[in-house]
Amino acid sequence: MLDLLVNVIVRMKNILLPTDFSQNSWNAIAYALQFLEHTACNFYLLHVVNDADTTDVSSYFSELCTQISTSFLKQQHHHFFSIVRHCSFVESVRDEVADKKIDMIIMGAKGVSNTQAHVVGHYAENVITKVKCKLLIIPENATYKVFDEVAFPTDFTLATDIQTLAPIDTILNDKTTSLRILHINKVTNELNQHQQANKALLEDFLDGREYSFHFLSNTHVETAVENFTERKDINLIIMAAKNLNYFKQILFHSNVDHISYHRKIPFLILHE
Numbered sequence: 001m002l003d004l005l006v007n008v009i010v011r012m013k014n015i016l017l018p019t020d021f022s023q024n025s026w027n028a029i030a031y032a033l034q035f036l037e038h039t040a041c042n043f044y045l046l047h048v049v050n051d052a053d054t055t056d057v058s059s060y061f062s063e064l065c066t067q068i069s070t071s072f073l074k075q076q077h078h079h080f081f082s083i084v085r086h087c088s089f090v091e092s093v094r095d096e097v098a099d100k101k102i103d104m105i106i107m108g109a110k111g112v113s114n115t116q117a118h119v120v121g122h123y124a125e126n127v128i129t130k131v132k133c134k135l136l137i138i139p140e141n142a143t144y145k146v147f148d149e150v151a152f153p154t155d156f157t158l159a160t161d162i163q164t165l166a167p168i169d170t171i172l173n174d175k176t177t178s179l180r181i182l183h184i185n186k187v188t189n190e191l192n193q194h195q196q197a198n199k200a201l202l203e204d205f206l207d208g209r210e211y212s213f214h215f216l217s218n219t220h221v222e223t224a225v226e227n228f229t230e231r232k233d234i235n236l237i238i239m240a241a242k243n244l245n246y247f248k249q250i251l252f253h254s255n256v257d258h259i260s261y262h263r264k265i266p267f268l269i270l271h272e
Helices: 023-035 058-071 089-099 122-130 162-171 193-205 222-233 245-249
Strands: 013-018 041-048 078-086 104-108 135-138 147-152 180-183 211-217 236-240 269-272
Touching: 013 023, 013 089, 023 041, 023 058, 023 104, 023 135, 023 236, 041 058, 041 089, 058 078, 078 089, 078 122, 089 122, 122 211, 147 162, 147 222, 162 236, 162 269, 180 222, 211 222, 222 245
Parallel strands: 013 041, 013 104, 041 078, 104 135, 147 180, 147 236, 180 211, 236 269
Antiparallel strands: 135 269
């Protein structure tokens, strides 16, 4: 399993790694280097400076590069570039995605300034909703392992095009990986005609792959996701960015006292 989320093509992959030099951002960088160990990559380490901050970040970048070189074996096909921007975080990320032709953003769920009890921090939330690029969010306690059980929560209300779903197909190229499509409804599990049509499209796309549908009823979506991920030992959650209804309930809420999936399971966000 050399590549899981990124297709193998001739050109090198361009990966954006936003960092605030916190432990959470380091965990995301370490995860990315293990995940893409065998993939030729340009890694762009991006730090966004507040206009009021006069700190010289060159020493921080130097320490980060030293940490990378001492923690991982040197890969000839990995190249690192440091970038400092002096504008808003979202604008910086969006500009770098366009300028560097970024294939994927990999970042921590929270940074040093995101200590509030939310599933994802403010910066990650803004990237999800405002930057159209594949995004892999790494929680604070996530450690890399080969994906064997992958969850795909959906309400079947929106059709997703084949190109958007391509990373799922890449993941399932590994015969040991299973996709668990999860539908959670607060009232009933019955699908209307429109939802059934979208479910059929998904079935056609996954033909020949290892997958299963799971229909649950629960008034609290985050609780249902928690129970499901624990029971199935899920190690990656995939979501379509345009499905904002599920996003708000699974990622953009603050009721995290009784759930743990946000601390250990990466989220892959797919954009059209």
